[in-house]
Amino acid sequence: MKFIDEAIIHIESGSGGAGSINFRRQKFIPRGGPDGGDGGKGGDIIFVADHSLSTLLDFQYKKNFKARSGDPGQRQLKSGSDATDLIIRVPQGTLFRDQKTGELLADLSQHEQSFTAAKGGRGGKGNHFFKNSINQAPRKAQPGERSQIKDILLELKLLCDVGIIGLPNAGKSTLLSRISNSKPKIANYPFTTLTPNLGVVRVEEKKSFVVADMPGLILGAHQGIGLGIKFLKHIERSKLFLHLIDISDSSDPLARFKQINEELRLYNPRLLKKNQIVILSKIDTLQNTKKIIGYIKQFKEQGFKTLAISAASGEGIKELIYTTHEELARS
Ligand SMILES: Nc1nc2c(ncn2[C@@H]2O[C@H](COP(=O)(O)OP(=O)(O)OP(=O)(O)O)[C@@H](O)[C@H]2O)c(=O)[nH]1
Ligand SMILES: [Mg+2]
Known part of the structure; x- marks a missing residue:
């Protein structure tokens, strides 16, 4: 790294x-x-x-x-x-x-x-x-x-400003490769990322920030199951999390989101105090835009800034970069 x-x-x-x-x-x-x-x-x-x-x-x-x-x-x-x-x-x-x-x-x-x-x-x-x-x-x-x-x-x-978190296979490394100079390994199976990757994102001249792509987190992570938890210390000092939720997965997005946050809380409750932006990923896989809008509404009602992106097609990526930069400037 x-x-x-x-x-x-x-x-x-x-x-x-x-x-x-x-x-x-x-x-x-x-x-x-x-x-x-x-x-x-x-x-x-x-x-x-x-x-x-x-x-x-x-x-x-x-x-x-x-x-x-x-x-x-x-x-x-x-x-x-x-x-x-x-x-x-x-x-x-x-x-x-x-x-x-x-x-x-x-x-x-x-x-x-x-x-x-x-x-x-x-x-x-x-x-x-x-x-x-x-x-x-x-x-x-x-x-x-x-x-x-x-x-x-x-x-x-480099001090990592932003951590990308989420379940395995959510598209975290693909997002990092889309927005930064980093070239992480990407593959269609869980736990492709074994250690965090850092990337620098350029917003415009004199405006850039540092992102870390983390190994996936899973149920029981706080007890050491999976890989992700032992690397969380790298993003303990970051200011913001991008929490990726793969919507090509048909199970309830909000439930998955809460599950990961519960793992964060059990590991270290202070992690939940950090600002999180919810990123609904892989929206190119879902034709039903009504469904996506419904998900966005659901997360917003929980009080989270929510964006929908496709790292594959590039949709929503610019907005994600600007919103992340703005949130960082505020935090
Ligand atoms: N259709 C589509 N596929 C995507 C998108 N983003 C990622 N993928 C695919 O999803 C799979 C997993 O992507 P990764 O970026 O490796 O996922 P990850 O979250 O880093 O996974 P781990 O490192 O295992 O936790 C790969 O096959 C990607 O090509 C997207 O926006 N659209
Ligand atoms: Mg990865």
Whole structure:
């Protein structure tokens, strides 16, 4: 089970602006002194921890970051402008390593904590700086300092936000494979999933969450029957459960739902305090939409947010992602 999210990114700070070589030219001052200004500083690359972010998934889409260079110096002793720093927000808890050596560079464990990973180059001195009693008209200026270029490994220990629970064969792993980057084993028999699988779900840029697909739970699970219960500790700290009910199974959905919840309660009553969204799965197998609507009504009457999906056809999947994200933001 992979609990670590990783990304390798390439960063480059801004180089310094070059110093300027210039001589004062004004009416009535025939031989003005050197007045080339200094170059501006290049932008730093600064990472800032943000507790509202939970994964490194965005860095699979954008891997190269470059800060702007400082402006060159100008005449009349005017310095070039400093470039603004490039601020990159990362999830709280992100570790930074040198990609080549593995050396730990920083650990941003606090919200708003920052780490300057690459410093912008200093601006070069303009020729005014080189004036002295011997050389009153220096024809030299400094170039700006070079940028820093690095490959950095980002690492984040994933905290599971959402647990997918339900009876064996309910379609939990199929759902995970539909909504996330994870490729769990899927098969038409119970207990296909033997250990939890984690996946990262991207809602949109800067909005993603972590889901765990659990082995199926069955009657007697709290006494150790089946597999699921011993993994429940992995989702004890998650904020939300998606509770899958397979409606291609003709037995009473609400009774099955209550049965699983009873197992949760017997294992640890606190698990029932967690927010659950009821997910009626495999709706492509049921032509009778009235029946589905009836089920939804039944669960809503019990006070549960209820969605109907087909991981096979994709129906209801978008809504499931958005609703889950909204509920997470609220909890
Ligand atoms: N028709 C249909 N079949 C589905 C759907 N989702 C899953 N299945 C099928 O249901 C069977 C079980 O799917 P899994 O995703 O392995 O179920 P699971 O809940 O992870 O099962 P365990 O890991 O054994 O607990 C597979 O044959 C899937 O292809 C769906 O939306 N529609
Ligand atoms: Mg499974």
